[in-house]
Amino acid sequence: MDPGMVCTLCQDPFGRDENIINSGGQVWHEGCFVTEGPNELILPSNSCVQCFQPFKDEEFYEHEGRKYCAHDFHALFAPCCSGCGEFVVGRVIRAMSQCWHPNCFKCVSCHTELADIGFVKSQGRPFCKPCNAEIKGGSKKFCQKCSLPIHGEHLVYKFQIVHPHHFNCSECNKQLDHRCKEREGELYCLRCYDNMVSAICGACRRPIEGRLIHALNKTWHPEHFVCSHCEKPFEGRRHYEKKGLAYCERDYKALFGEVCFYCNKPCRGEEVTVLNKTWCIDHFRCSACNSLLASPRGGARYADMDERPYCKKCFEKVPVELRRRLKKQSD
Template sequence: MDVRPQQYNLNIVESSLFIRRQSKPRIITKHDDEWESINLALGTMFCSRCGEGFDPEDKIVNSNGELWHPDCFVCAQCFRRFPDGTFYEFDGRKYCEHDFHVLFAPCCAKCGEFIIGRVIKAMNANWHPRCFRCQMCEKELADLGFIKNQGRSLCHDCNAKVKAEGLGKYMCQKCHGVIDDKPLRFRGEVYHPYHFNCSACGVELNSDAREVKSRPGYAANDMNQLYCLRCHDKMGIPICGACRRPIEERVVTALGKHWHVEHFVCAKCEKPFLGHRHYEKKGLAYCETHYHQLFGNLCFICNQVITGDVVTALNKAWCQHHFACALCDQRLNPKSKFYEFDTKPACKKCYEKLPVELRKRLKKMHDQAAKRTMSSPVPNP
């Protein structure tokens, strides 16, 4: 199934729900100047809610020319008076702020809060402008538009990056185009090489260009510089045998090559030596542990490199002070009489304390293992 990203223009509207927000309506009493004129017309005035008239002693609520009894001027949903006289009007009915939000105001798909004012309608949801962001880089999309890519809202730059990754290619950080050929790496990013020129001779660069940190005599600022291969070779800067990049700081020289400190590592575990001793074998460097593991002896008990005399028994190697009875921990020497018990040595005294039936089974297993070893074909040298 071919799923392709789609480009959308944002639907940005002012919420039509917020029709009118009233400040405190005016309450007219007999102490007001216009009370006398209103009092004369009371016979023709009626409450906008209950339809009844007003008595001379009644307080009257005047809201945009409409008159109400104070007890009638209430929220159409909860029938309570408006806090501080503030209300919202929708379809000719008045609501307190809480009920208006619950009934009509859209909710933001990200923060869950009610949206008053500018509404972003996208991805089948409503959003505050500040909440509708690229799902990769968190850039606000309200004024930029977006690309819908596999259910995600992405800015144009991030969509191009995803597209490039899907093709197994890099995206140039300067022009944001896909890099079809080998990229140029500079200051931790990748670029088309033709965007740059050599800092020394000015020639247009290719992917073989070298990045060099600013040093006295080579650059006039603190920024890294790019050089073509020819100009770089004239500078005499050593090249790392691992990453093939210039080495401007500490240099490790080993195996006939130069290395960044962090790139001179054990060929087995790939941990940097960081100044510790290394062992060389067939053109490769190893840490002490893995050199002896691959080419030397590790003690069966402590798993450490055996630096002194090696005791070989039961097809294993042992430090001399670790070669002991597995049952009583009494130290053994290569000339001591011992038996195999659970792949470990057991002294004669402890072995003879084992049940007779167990010793018979152990002997039988040992004899069968010996026969299998003798019957196995000997590999050609």
């Protein structure tokens, strides 16, 4: 070895026992041996001409006299699988104007590998022959949005059969299932739909389906409309309102009802209010003969004398002069 010999790249001399690369009449250190890269850059021979990075474990691919790392070689020259998105190295399945790994080219319905058994193209998707026969026979449904088969429940939206999971609730943005509802062209989950179109119970705050009761400017489940005092459902019986609350007849009379002029107890049941007094309907009687003056059907026929009720017969028995005198005193 000539002692004055230096490396073509770094211009340093060679060691006594160092390996020398001789190429085209020039000499190089092993680490300085170069090839021409893109844009006439001078690169070390152990680097990729695409990413300029050193080869890992001295593994590289050569194409038209240039060296590439595995990733860049696949990115530039290897096809990409339409199924998994990875580079296809080795056997390539070319179908439907795309490239596939053999184990990625499958029937979209039953997932059988199609590389060696053939396939049928339907709705822009590959199917095995048995699944294609089921499609033609109408026993399989396919989503009009993603073209994939529908297994289980489906949704009919704008006259198309689709997977429910393609849509979210227009109110709460929750992913929908087949129980969702459509309103004015928008889809809603069952909870949001019920809140919009259903009456809400004033007690449990849940939507009311079926029979309901309107009272106190609210709507109620029949079983939830109860007396505010005894908490028993009214079940169609009459209720009484006081300060925004509802009471059954018994509790209302006991808590707020008028006292009967005759028995001096809260009026129970129907009552009669005349002459600035209140009577139980059974106690509204003639002050002379004690005959009942009120009719169970409603109404009362009586004559007023000295602010007391009399039946017609007893009233006519009172002398006219006395009647005039009592009337004059009351005036």
